[in-house]
Amino acid sequence: MTVTVPGPTLGVVGGGQLGRMLAEAASPLGVDIVVLDPTPDCPAAAVADQIVGDFDDPDAMAELAARADALTFEIELADPDLLDELADKEGIAVHPSPDALRTIEDKLVQKRTFGDADIPIPPFHRVDDADDLRAALDEFGSVMLKARTGGYDGRGNVPVTDPAEAEAAIEAVGGPAMAEAFVDFERELSVIGVRGEGEIRTFPVGENVHEDEILRETIVPARTTDEVREEANRVAREVLSHLPGRGVFGIELFETSDGEVLVNEVAPRPHNSGHWTIEGALCSQFEQHVRAVLGWPLGATTRRAPTVSANILGTVEESQPARLSGVEAPLSEPGVSLHWYGKDEVRPLRKMGHLTAVGEVAGHSPAANQNAERSGDDGATVEELLERARALRDGLSFD
Structure with a gap:
């Protein structure tokens, strides 16, 4: 491998603080950053070029790929199917792999993947409805109910100790969920x-x-x-x-x-x-x-x-x-x-x-x-x- 500077352009799906700090770190390496983010003048826009568009907008993603030599993402809202499509059609490298994003973006899939690999994890239970949650409570005593996708900084997480709280907890997470046993x-x-x-x-x-x-x-x-x-x-x-x-x-x-x-x-x-x-x-x-x-x-x-x-x-x-x-x-x-x-x-x-x-x-x-x-x-x-x-x-x- 031969590396020269000025270097390539890296396209980043997401332009929040992580995209901003990526751009700050890339500049001394001679690497330019272009970000895709739906918010005009997003945090990264102060130090990188920005394309304004949704993370699942095919046209905006195609523009990002056309302006970059490689793609990455700083937010799990990136669409792994669209990233795979760009990699196939445009021949552009995408890292981490969209398959890694698929594994991680769904907390239930993530836990099952690690459990199947004998990586130590807390006990967990799939939750599609209140009956599933009550079954998890019966098995674990108390749980953290987690939205399978989209949760961060505590959003989408609801502690549950009482079966009578099951319906309200399901409503609070707002979709398919996973119950994880509380860890001491x-x-x-x-x-x-x-x-x-x-x-x-x-x-x-x-x-x-x-x-x-x-x-x-x-x-x-x-x-x-x-x-x-x-x-x-x-x-x-x-x-x-x-x-x-x-x-x-x-x-x-x-x-x-x-x-x-x-x-x-x-x-x-x-x-x-x-x-x-x-x-x-x-x-x-x-x-x-x-x-x-x-x-x-x-x-x-x-x-x-x-x-x-x-x-x-x-x-x-x-x-x-x-x-x-x-x-x-x-x-x-x-x-x-x-x-x-x-x-x-x-x-x-x-x-x-x-x-x-x-x-x-x-x-x-x-x-x-x-x-x-x-x-x-x-x-x-x-x-x-x-x-x-x-x-x-x-x-x-x-x-």
Whole structure:
């Protein structure tokens, strides 16, 4: 393989914050990005060309393919059948494979695929109606009812403990669903994995803190044992081996009270829990995705230092124009970076940006940093970095 710059053009289905950060990572590589998104002036449009169109619009997708040398997606609403059709008719490479998207976009298919491969997962039950849900409750005691498609950030997820709640829960998820047994977990973990041309790499295991089923912070390294981190990495690699095509995958996991690691959900794209890699790793998840999709050599997944990322969510009661105040504090803090997603409107709990706090490990090579698990030379443990990131994030406000 020969790589030259300026490089090819990468077409991306979706132009939200992930598309924006993909474009920011692609530019230094000499790779141009064009995105397809139905929202005019979407977040990625500030740093990439945009085609305005629906994700399932054949004409818009054909235009995207005509302007690109390869295609990828940053949202599971991409149509895998249309992507396959473009690959066949236009001869354009699509990564990750549309088959990977088909597997992952339906949570029931995803769970069945991993279960058939003996990958550890929580017990689950298909739910088409209230009787199915009551049967799951009878089997598991209490469940998380999940919409099979389209759910994210807690949307489409309903906890159910009482059979009398079955009809209301079915109505709340709004369609075909899956009931997953509640897991008695110690913490939620994630691994950002990369499939390249004939190779798999993984970033260090992160620990995710959720509230109301929305990710608030990611802590790297995860505050768990070496054995659990090793098992999480092993499970993540097993997942990657069963998903076709090249690219980055976000793999969410549960660490149970007895140290077992179970797969929660997988995303076939860069993931919120991998945003820490922009400052905290030698090569970010976004640059890795660009490299992988194009078939270029992958970068190092080595962690630079202990790192914490904290999401900036909409702290408003109703939608309003987005204007963030208090940013001088994080901008003044050494080792802290601010990322603004460029959304014009802030809504309750909408992801608007994130902060990253990175410690320092002086006198160590990058390889040594991978094993320096607890603190940097500035004395900051991951707990102190978490406290710092939270305080700075909570000091921000929307006018």
